[in-house]
Amino acid sequence: MHALHPPGEDSGQARPDPAGNSRSAVPPGSKTVLGSEEIRRALTRIAHEIVERTDGASDVVLLGIPTRGVPLAHRLAARLSQAEGHPAPAGSLDITMYRDDLRLRPARSLGHTEVPAEGIDDKIVVLVDDVLYSGRTVRAALDALGDLGRPRAVQLAVLVDRGHRELPIRPDYVGKNLPTSQREVVRVLLAEVDGQDAVILGQDSAEPGADGAAGAGR
Amino acid sequence: MNRHLISAADLSRDDALLILDTADELAQVADRPIRKLPTLRGRTVVNLFYEDSTRTRISFEAAAKRLSADVINFSAKGSSVAKGESLKDTALTLEAMGADAVVIRHSASGAPHRLAGWVRGSVVNAGDGQHEHPTQALLDAFTMRRRLGRLDGLRVTIVGDVLHSRVARSNVLLLRTLGAEVTLVAPPTLLPVAVGSWPCDSGYDLDAALPKTDVVMMLRVQAERMNAAYFPTVREYSRRYGLDDRRLALLPEHAIVMHPGPMNRGVEIAADVADSPRSTIVEQVANGVSIRMAVLYLLLGGAEAAR
Amino acid sequence: MSESAWLIKSASPAGGPATDLLLRDGQIADMGALGAADGARVIDAAGLIALPGLVDLHTHLREPGREDAETVETGTAAAALGGFTAVHAMANTEPAADTAGVVEQIWRLGVRAGYCDVRPVGAVTAGLAGSQLAELGAMADSRARVRVYSDDGRCVSDAVLMRRALEYVKAFDGVIAQHAQEPRLTDGAQMNEGEVSGRLGLTGWPAVAEEAIIARDCLLAAHVDSALHICHVSTAGSVEIIRWAKSKGWRVTAEVTPHHLLLTDELAETYDPVYKVNPPLRTKADVAALRAALADGTIDCVATDHAPHSVEDKETEWQVAAFGMTGLETALRVVQAAMVDTGLLDWAGVADRMSVRPAAIGRLTGQGAPLHGRPLQPGSPANLVLYDPAARSVVSPAAHASRSRNTPFARMELPGSVQATFLRGEPVVLGGKLVASDGQAASDSQLAARERQSQRGQPAGPEPVR
Ligand SMILES: [Zn+2]
Numbered sequence: 003m004h005a006l007h008p009p010g011e012d013s014g015q016a017r018p019d020p021a022g023n024s025r026s027a028v029p030p031g032s033k034t035v036l037g038s039e040e041i042r043r044a045l046t047r048i049a050h051e052i053v054e055r056t057d058g059a060s061d062v063v064l065l066g067i068p069t070r071g072v073p074l075a076h077r078l079a080a081r082l083s084q085a086e087g088h089p090a091p092a093g094s095l096d097i098t099m100y101r102d103d104l105r106l107r108p109a110r111s112l113g114h115t116e117v118p119a120e121g122i123d124d125k126i127v128v129l130v131d132d133v134l135y136s137g138r139t140v141r142a143a144l145d146a147l148g149d150l151g152r153p154r155a156v157q158l159a160v161l162v163d164r165g166h167r168e169l170p171i172r173p174d175y176v177g178k179n180l181p182t183s184q185r186e187v188v189r190v191l192l193a194e195v196d197g198q199d200a201v202i203l204g205q206d207s208a209e210p211g212a213d214g215a216a217g218a219g220r
Numbered sequence: 221m222n223r224h225l226i227s228a229a230d231l232s233r234d235d236a237l238l239i240l241d242t243a244d245e246l247a248q249v250a251d252r253p254i255r256k257l258p259t260l261r262g263r264t265v266v267n268l269f270y271e272d273s274t275r276t277r278i279s280f281e282a283a284a285k286r287l288s289a290d291v292i293n294f295s296a297k298g299s300s301v302a303k304g305e306s307l308k309d310t311a312l313t314l315e316a317m318g319a320d321a322v323v324i325r326h327s328a329s330g331a332p333h334r335l336a337g338w339v340r341g342s343v344v345n346a347g348d349g350q351h352e353h354p355t356q357a358l359l360d361a362f363t364m365r366r367r368l369g370r371l372d373g374l375r376v377t378i379v380g381d382v383l384h385s386r387v388a389r390s391n392v393l394l395l396r397t398l399g400a401e402v403t404l405v406a407p408p409t410l411l412p413v414a415v416g417s418w419p420c421d422s423g424y425d426l427d428a429a430l431p432k433t434d435v436v437m438m439l440r441v442q443a444e445r446m447n448a449a450y451f452p453t454v455r456e457y458s459r460r461y462g463l464d465d466r467r468l469a470l471l472p473e474h475a476i477v478m479h480p481g482p483m484n485r486g487v488e489i490a491a492d493v494a495d496s497p498r499s500t501i502v503e504q505v506a507n508g509v510s511i512r513m514a515v516l517y518l519l520l521g522g523a524e525a526a527r
Numbered sequence: 528m529s530e531s532a533w534l535i536k537s538a539s540p541a542g543g544p545a546t547d548l549l550l551r552d553g554q555i556a557d558m559g560a561l562g563a564a565d566g567a568r569v570i571d572a573a574g575l576i577a578l579p580g581l582v583d584l585h586t587h588l589r590e591p592g593r594e595d596a597e598t599v600e601t602g603t604a605a606a607a608l609g610g611f612t613a614v615h616a617m618a619n620t621e622p623a624a625d626t627a628g629v630v631e632q633i634w635r636l637g638v639r640a641g642y643c644d645v646r647p648v649g650a651v652t653a654g655l656a657g658s659q660l661a662e663l664g665a666m667a668d669s670r671a672r673v674r675v676y677s678d679d680g681r682c683v684s685d686a687v688l689m690r691r692a693l694e695y696v697k698a699f700d701g702v703i704a705q706h707a708q709e710p711r712l713t714d715g716a717q718m719n720e721g722e723v724s725g726r727l728g729l730t731g732w733p734a735v736a737e738e739a740i741i742a743r744d745c746l747l748a749a750h751v752d753s754a755l756h757i758c759h760v761s762t763a764g765s766v767e768i769i770r771w772a773k774s775k776g777w778r779v780t781a782e783v784t785p786h787h788l789l790l791t792d793e794l795a796e797t798y799d800p801v802y803k804v805n806p807p808l809r810t811k812a813d814v815a816a817l818r819a820a821l822a823d824g825t826i827d828c829v830a831t832d833h834a835p836h837s838v839e840d841k842e843t844e845w846q847v848a849a850f851g852m853t854g855l856e857t858a859l860r861v862v863q864a865a866m867v868d869t870g871l872l873d874w875a876g877v878a879d880r881m882s883v884r885p886a887a888i889g890r891l892t893g894q895g896a897p898l899h900g901r902p903l904q905p906g907s908p909a910n911l912v913l914y915d916p917a918a919r920s921v922v923s924p925a926a927h928a929s930r931s932r933n934t935p936f937a938r939m940e941l942p943g944s945v946q947a948t949f950l951r952g953e954p955v956v957l958g959g960k961l962v963a964s965d966g967q968a969a970s971d972s973q974l975a976a977r978e979r980q981s982q983r984g985q986p987a988g989p990e991p992v993r
Pocket of ligand 1: 679680706805806
């Protein structure tokens with residue numbers, strides 16, 4: 003076993019700095035495409051759409067895909083319960099063991115899977131992730147979900163859709179459509195993980211050797 | 221982590237914690253409707269068992285199957301191994317079969333080391349002679365952490381035939397790496413002569429050690445020691461080094477009792493102690509599968525090129 | 528005889544001032560600043576050290592019985608390449624060398640191979656079984672003229688049997704070479720008992736198992752006033768006991784192997800059985816004590832315990848692998864590394880510990896036996912080795928003449944190089960390479976002549992140059 007890659011790098015977002023410092027500075031050559039206020043509004047809008055399209059969200063279970071899908075799922079859950087007056091269950095679904103690219107990297111450490119006590123059978127599961135790119139993460143999540151139970155329906159919410167799908171997958175709820183080139187890297191920073199909220203668009207070369215490979219093979 | 225898991229000494233603190241954390245996640249799989257993950261589809265794990273150990277073999281087999289690996293059981297009985305085929309020839313056969321990992325149990329200390337020199341796949345030591353049994357130590361540490369919430373600073377007393385015990389060796393090394401304080405307690409005949417150089421304390425008095433113990437681990441007394449003058453009689457051994465009700469009461473309230481199994485009830489451990497709520501012996505079996513899943517995943521789940 | 532004359536120019540005898548040596552008629556004919564000699568071929572030996580031909584008290588040549596691992600021919604070829612002109616062949620063959628017939632067969636195989644003198648060691652007990660004495664006298668009286676007896680590989684652990692053997696061989700000036708290993712203390716033992724064995728889970732071989740037997744046998748030898756030789760001393764404690772026995776004036780001699788002078792038990796961490804040997808590799812402190820004892824003469828000599836084993840017996844788990852290491856081809860180089868380059872012994876000391884003293888212990892004194900271990904001086908038999916101490920190279924088992932490859936020094940860089948070995952004036956090694964033996968092709972009359980030589984230590988009649 004070797005240096006481990008953090009889970010969820012799939013979307014090309016930043017990973018926590020090993021020193022524990024958040025990456026607050028936008029690297030040169032990168033630009034902020036969403037600020038914290040815009041992220042807040044996007045999530046509020048998604049929450050409203052979920053309520054509309056699920057008849058009041060009474061059977062909704064939000065499952066975030068680690069790492070940054072999980073705080074997003076919890077933020078959405080908070081908004082849903084605020085709007086509807088009943089708690090919306092949220093949890094996490096790690097997809098590492100279902101990835102189709104495990105053999106391309108040294109073994110990865112696992113994220114946490116936590117299914118709310120209500121379970122997922124006959125529920126409307128909304129998968130939550132930060133960035134939608136190739137669609138392979140979502141494919142893995144659907145497989146993982148199938149091994150956990152049988153939801154009535156599965157929907158997908160993402161903060162950013164950057165295009166370049168490699169599988170027939172489309173999101174139900176999108177915070178922002180962000181057309182990108184494959185050489186670009188999209189980073190989502192969240193306060194729970196990174197100390198601040200932002201979506202950053204940079205060049206692949208901006209961080210050689212690390213998550214820069216986000217563009218490849220998703 | 222290394223390509224192989226042969227000694228607990230191969231594991232850094234980070235490696236060991238990663239295995240424990242991974243096992244924590246994988247333990248959930250046992251509670252799901254579908255107790256299987258697709259992760260090692262297409263990978264081949266060979267269980268190469270030169271010693272009878274149904275428990276350990278089944279544990280590795282269940283772990284590999286829950287990860288969807290193909291499992292080939294290659295037991296010494298009734299095979300070419302029993303007919304005197306050398307370990308090296310067997311290794312070349314496994315190589316030809318494309319084994320991605322070989323789980324080896326062998327009566328000769330160091331056999332996994334030798335095997336690792338002859339095969340390309342990962343070698344997992346499932347117990348070699350009187351040397352080591354690293355996955356047992358990992359599952360023991362995992363059990364301690366689940367029961368007591370931590371390993372750092374934990375006081376672990378290992379009692380019995382340390383001299384011949386691969387479980388004791390691996391536990392001393394791993395627990396030390398994880399920050400626990402280990403004390404070995406045994407009759408002097410069953411401690412290695414150079415035990416003073418081990419990273420732990422040792423002593424002869426069980427009653428004195430128990431009140432300062434968070435975990436007491438009782439080692440099995442092998443039948444072949446009983447007539448080799450290591451101690452006068454089984455009765456005397458049991459009286460001086462067995463864990464009975466009276467000794468159980470010397471332990472702090474929170475302390476747990478472990479045994480790597482199989483037990484000699486009435487020799488190193490009294491039956492009601494083994495069955496008491498403080499005993500973790502049943503959990504140890506379940507935890508063994510989670511730990512072995514974690515080890516197989518971390519050794520085989522990644523890129524081959526890096527191995 | 529002019530064909531077999533050699534003029535060695537500018538060699539340094541036992542490390543002393545450079546001089547020329549003229550070898551003729553199997554003897555050192557002349558020494559000093561010599562001009563061209565009539566018909567003699569010339570070897571430029573500038574920078575080379577000349578030592579009397581080395582004598583090994585302890586080899587296993589495996590013939591008869593395990594010709595897959597070694598034969599007398601391949602083993603003596605290895606010996607010649609290592610600078611030895613006489614080797615003792617231990618008795619643990621199959622069948623064991625416990626009768627006049629077997630020892631004569633081994634002796635004759637040595638004569639036929641022609642690389643060096645082979646001195647069979649007779650078994651102490653029949654079949655090395657440790658229960659009754661072998662026919663020690665018959666072996667002594669045979670053409671092989673056995674004087675050294677040993678059950679090596681096993682210890683003569685029965686105290687009464689050991690006492691009787693020591694007593695009995697006094698009748699023909701024999702010596703009992705003991706493999707000191709208390710069997711009960713070493714039941715299943717795999718390596719030196721200590722910190723490393725405890726860590727590796729390999730059954731320990733305590734030093735006391737060797738020392739207890741040595742102490743007992745020294746007392747027995749004193750009691751019956753006989754000659755005891757202790758094989759492969761490996762511990763600091765053994766050295767102390769031998770030092771004490773010698774201080775009493777008892778007739779005790781001892782040998783140490785090259786590997787025990789250089790290697791330690793930590794090598795077992797590899798679990799590679801190439802490091803598995805009996806007695807086992809010990810600790811740094813033991814190595815230091817052995818070196819000091821060899822330097823001060825407490826240990827009389829170096830003996831290789833050359834123990835070739837087939838690949839099948841070594842490419843295994845440690846526990847099932849055979850004990851033993853090859854050593855003939857590396858012995859002098861290892862001694863240079865361990866003793867000379869460390870300043871513990873000079874080349875005169877090396878000549879003493881690897882030729883003079885072992886020849887004396889093996890009774891190679893010319894009394895019906897070939898003469899070895901004589902100082903390099905006119906009139907001595909021309910048994911000598913030319914050695915380049917300035918060379919350095921990595922040990923490559925594939926290049927060894929031994930049929931086996933189990934050298935623990937493989938891939939190690941060692942100093943020195945044996946350039947030439949002369950046996951009774953004839954080169955068996957030249958330029959570091961074996962001179963083709965005519966062994967199998969020799970005529971019956973040639974072999975008969977060589978047999979006589981090998982008994983008397985003198986050349987017998989004209990012989991073609993090899
Ligand atoms: Zn021996």
